[in-house]
Amino acid sequence: DTGVSQNPRHKITKRGQNVTFRCDPISEHNRLYWYRQTLGQGPEFLTYFQNEAQLEKSRLLSDRFSAERPKGSFSTLEIQRTEQGDSAMYLCASSSEAGQRTEYFGPGTRLTVT
Amino acid sequence: AQSVAQPEDQVNVAEGNPLTVKCTYSVSGNPYLFWYVQYPNRGLQFLLKYITGDNLVKGSYGFEAEFNKSQTSFHLKKPSALVSDSALYFCAVSPLRNDMRFGAGTRLTVKP
Numbered sequence: 001d002t003g004v005s006q007n008p009r010h011k012i013t014k015r016g017q018n019v020t021f022r023c024d025p026i027s028e029h030n031r032l033y034w035y036r037q038t039l040g041q042g043p044e045f046l047t048y049f050q051n052e053a054q055l056e057k058s059r060l061l062s063d064r065f066s067a068e069r070p071k072g073s074f075s076t077l078e079i080q081r082t083e084q085g086d087s088a089m090y091l092c093a094s095s096s097e098a099g100q101r102t103e104y105f106g107p108g109t110r111l112t113v114t
Numbered sequence: 115a116q117s118v119a120q121p122e123d124q125v126n127v128a129e130g131n132p133l134t135v136k137c138t139y140s141v142s143g144n145p146y147l148f149w150y151v152q153y154p155n156r157g158l159q160f161l162l163k164y165i166t167g168d169n170l171v172k173g174s175y176g177f178e179a180e181f182n183k184s185q186t187s188f189h190l191k192k193p194s195a196l197v198s199d200s201a202l203y204f205c206a207v208s209p210l211r212n213d214m215r216f217g218a219g220t221r222l223t224v225k226p
Contacts, residue, residue: 040219041218044216045216091157091158093158100146103160105159
């Protein structure tokens with residue numbers, strides 16, 4: 001399968017711990033997006049990469065959130081000092097430049113902070 | 115503020131009847147407009163988008179959407195609903211190419 005993959009699919013952590021999620025986009029896609037989705041809401045845009053450049057990060061929820069895409073392929077989203085309010089589904093999507101922002105979403109990583 | 119509204123949390127239709135899922139937006143400029151669908155335990159799937167041109171856009175699974183600039187709406191439609199269309203539908207707007215705003219979603223239930 002050559003779709004967007006995310007790991008892990010589920011993560012349970014204790015408050016105050018750091019967590020890191022990985023996203024592997026569709027191989028020919030140069031754009032990668034991170035979203036957060038809470039129950040009963042639509043996805044909330046967090047950040048966006050074009051190749052290895054992070055072109056938009058003002059929507060990251062706080063300075064505890066950071067993302068990287070060091071070689072322009074996979075990306076990681078890190079949350080430091082997790083809080084219970086961080087419990088949500090974290091979604092990754094990718095698109096090609098020619099796709100005019102038609103995004104292909106991964107299955108998500110569900111984070112539970114206890 | 116830039117926003118997307120899906121005024122109905124839930125839409126119920128009978129199989130074979132036409133369906134409409136509503137979306138209105140409040141953004142400046144000429145945004146890209148999208149519809150995505152989310153089935154249980156599956157990721158979001160792209161249905162269709164409006165960039166420019168013909169106001170009626172055709173997409174996957176027989177869905178279409180009509181862009182109305184004066185009403186700032188982008189309603190999703192299908193002439194004949196199937197039970198398998200039952201899912202959560204999201205409207206999204208990209209006001210700037212580095213941003214995307216999703217509505218809260220509308221749950222569509224098609225009854226046999």
